[in-house]
Amino acid sequence: MKRKIYFLIAGCIITVAALAPIQGYFIYNTYRLYAKEANAQITQELLRLETDGKLDTINSVWMSRTQQFMRDYAEGKVKSTEYEKAMRGLSDSLSGEVQQCIASDSMLAKYDVTYTNYVTSARICKDTTQPADTIFKGKMLLYGTNVENVPEDKASQSTWRDNTRQNDSLSGAFEVVTTRYYSIANWEKLVFARMSGLLIFSVLLLVFVVVLFYLSIKNLIAQKKIADIKTDFINNITHEFQTPLGAMDIAVKMLQRNDGGLTEEQFGHSISIIDRQNKRMQKLFGQVTDASLSTEIDTTQATIISHTDIAEIVNDFALSHPEIMTMQPQMDDAALFMDKFHIGTILNNLLDNAAKYGATKILVSLKDWEKQATLTIADNGMGIAEKDQKLIFDKFYRVEKGNIHTAKGLGLGLYYVKETVAAYKGTITVKSEPGKGSEFTITLPKP
Known part of the structure; x- marks a missing residue:
């Protein structure tokens, strides 16, 4: 019986140990699914924001400044190193306007999204006989709301080309590449909030299984203990009754002798044996009866x-x-x-x-x-x-x-x-x- 209990305990431990990582695996996959869904929703919303005209006014400001700079550069009025300085003065004012656009979008505001636009490349064809000049290459902020510099993900990229011909040539034509990034400050919090029901159910289910195993093992041990006690009690009471019953049997057989061979002393001794053993058996029965009835002990005679x-x-x-x-x-x-x-x-x-x-x-x-x-x-x-x-x-x-x-x-x-x-x-x-x-x-x- 003990071996069965040990096997059951080992089986329960193995089951819980296997169930926990399986639950964790499913929860992790669900988390990835929710995160992917949220990412798709945000990307789609940012794309809509870029294409519905809300950012056109903002973009037209830096585009006009860039176009003017490219003309001045083609005429030799400015150097390429001055482009970043010329654009930096616009970023603060443009970022404030973008912040208002993001705040007015219910979905982006819910996810606490930051949105940033960078110039990553700018080239101009100054002379048709020479390769295009690189005005800028790197990551220059145009506008954005990522004031805390949190890690960002790439949202989209676009290329603006101005191929206006001057004197039937490509002289003065330029190309500017911009890249948009976004980040979600409360990403994990929102995803876990959506998963809260699943997480609570999974934890409760695991706790329920552990408690069920514990109660089953505890009940099995208790049943084994009761069975052992009953077996032990039967053995004990059988042993206790053997002695008085054996003594009484001998005394009765002596009394049943009809040949008159018993002396008065022997007769009295036999009766005494029966009396003592009878009292002993009554005492044993009394103990068992009192224990089984569990009667309340009277303390009024204290x-x-x-x-x-x-x-x-x-x-x-x-x-x-x-x-x-x-x-x-x-x-x-x-x-x-x-x-x-x-x-x-x-x-x-x-x-x-x-x-x-x-x-x-x-x-x-x-x-x-x-x-x-x-x-x-x-x-x-x-x-x-x-x-x-x-x-x-x-x-x-x-x-x-x-x-x-x-x-x-x-x-x-x-x-x-x-x-x-x-x-x-x-x-x-x-x-x-x-x-x-x-x-x-x-x-x-x-x-």
């Missing part, structure tokens, strides 16, 4: 339990276990508030457990504090492993070595102790190390 009452219970236990040294330090006037029957059952269970698990010395102490009292039972027995300390108060649980229980019982004693202490709004704790004994501390509030 009274003051003095250190003298505690001493009497411990002394009675010592009489039946002469091999164990029981010690009681000075308890002063300390007292508990509990039903005498309940405190007797609690102490007998704890003392009997100490005897079962190898104790030769038991120390019982009662201390009185300002708002509570503590009863401590310490022994030098075999101790309790840390992994068992959290389970010893569970119903039917018994500490074992391997698959073999070293002491008799049904695993109900400490469960009853815990339930009884809880009924009085108290707590019980245990400190123990294997081979160094155990110490149980019961803390009860004062009335």
Whole structure:
């Protein structure tokens, strides 16, 4: 069964480990799809902006300046190095007008788009007998809204040629190449906003799968634990009943002898055996019945339990276990508030457990504090492993070595102790190390 659980856990881990990257892959592809769609929309909108005439007035300004410069250059009035200086003075005013055009476009404003136009090449044919002169080559700003210099993508490119003939020649004809760029400041934010539903669903789905696996494994482990407890309980109760039933069987057979061979002493001994074993079986049945019914513990008969009452219970236990040294330090006037029957059952269970698990010395102490009292039972027995300390108060649980229980019982004693202490709004704790004994501390509030 444990192997199946390990296989199930390994399978769940592998499944989640495979599911997560698959989900990530689909999400990444969706992101790329949304980004591509947004890019296409923006490019189309920028193209519409360039072709619907909104930028014609702006473009006509720098074109006129360029045309005039080319004429002056052809006549030798200016040098090519002065072109960039001549155009730079226009960029600020033209950029302001472009900004207004971008802001008035709802789609571009939504994506927080920047739009920039650069001159990348300018040439003029000054003399028809010579190759064209390069006035400018590089990246010179005409106008734009990218004031923060964020990375840009290329939008489009256009070439303006002025082939006006002068004296039936191409002298003075020029060519200017411009390139437009754009950027989206909140690109990732907008794409992720569109994907928010998918992202939330994917995360919730992954969490749901993990929780489902966790609950399934937890339930399987709990079912295994219950099955083990039931099997263990059946084995324990079968073992516990074998002894009294066997003794009663022998006693009954002795009584069934009709040859008159039984003496009065033998007859009385047989009856005594039957009586003791009957009481033992009744006690076992009572423990099982009380545990199964889980009846509420009545605390209305609680009274003051003095250190003298505690001493009497411990002394009675010592009489039946002469091999164990029981010690009681000075308890002063300390007292508990509990039903005498309940405190007797609690102490007998704890003392009997100490005897079962190898104790030769038991120390019982009662201390009185300002708002509570503590009863401590310490022994030098075999101790309790840390992994068992959290389970010893569970119903039917018994500490074992391997698959073999070293002491008799049904695993109900400490469960009853815990339930009884809880009924009085108290707590019980245990400190123990294997081979160094155990110490149980019961803390009860004062009335």
